[in-house]
Amino acid sequence: MQLGPEEIHIWQVDATQDVEAVLPLSGVELHKSAQFRLPHDRRRYRTTRTALRRILAHYLKIPADRLAIRESSAGKPHLAAPAPLEFNVSHSGGLALIAISHQPVGIDLEVMDSSLDWALLAETHCHPREQAYIVGDASAGALDRFYRIWTRKEAYLKGIGTGLTVPPRSFCTLPEWIDAWHLYDWPKPPPGYIAALATPLSRPTWTICEFAGYIDRHEPMSKPNQRRAPWMTR
């Protein structure tokens, strides 16, 4: 599968699968996974990282276990230089999303928690313009609007690589661009999920792929269910 200069590929990964028999992880990754206290967090990390390696291996034509993945000081994983591809990962619940691009990219996925104290979080973490948007005329839909803003913020912070070391309140995601970055929402996520993506590309072409390549060691992305369709709109 080829990735054009204006393209973004988004891989949807079932992060609940057991991939223990086919792990291509490095010693550092295995060590990191062993630090997770909860078994389901450990499995999700190992499964998602396995998918990431097999996806990158497919594009780069390098065996998944030979890829050199490093972390920035703020924790953003990246390919060791010279890096021909950029990527970013997000996981929540049983799902993970992996965005692949030739440009820096950030993605954030969340399971929406209906008991979340969105009012408090909006007050403490959102820009005043975002707060006004979230509260709206009435509180109906406020939770959705909070998560919309929140995923945009995290996608942007992951795109620039700082993560939450930059206070989320210090910038505004309305309208949907910040400096040279464009923010896109996922129009039709599975029920209960929400996601956003940040990219410097103003008119990317989207390709959605469902990852199905854990099992076959020799074909990293054996028969992905690939659909050419716009994933997000502005």
Ligand SMILES: CC(C)(COP(=O)(O)OP(=O)(O)OC[C@H]1O[C@@H](n2cnc3c(N)ncnc32)[C@H](O)[C@@H]1OP(=O)(O)O)[C@@H](O)C(=O)NCCC(=O)NCCS
């Ligand atoms: C990065 C961060 C925004 C993740 O948000 P989240 O909603 O909890 O989790 P997500 O599933 O969306 O993202 C996690 C993934 O983002 C990636 N990631 C981690 N740090 C990142 C960063 N600084 N920028 C971009 N991506 C990052 C990783 O791939 C990670 O998954 P993995 O560890 O399984 O590979 C958040 O955890 C954060 O900012 N943490 C603080 C970072 C920090 O303070 N680092 C200081 C250095 S020690």
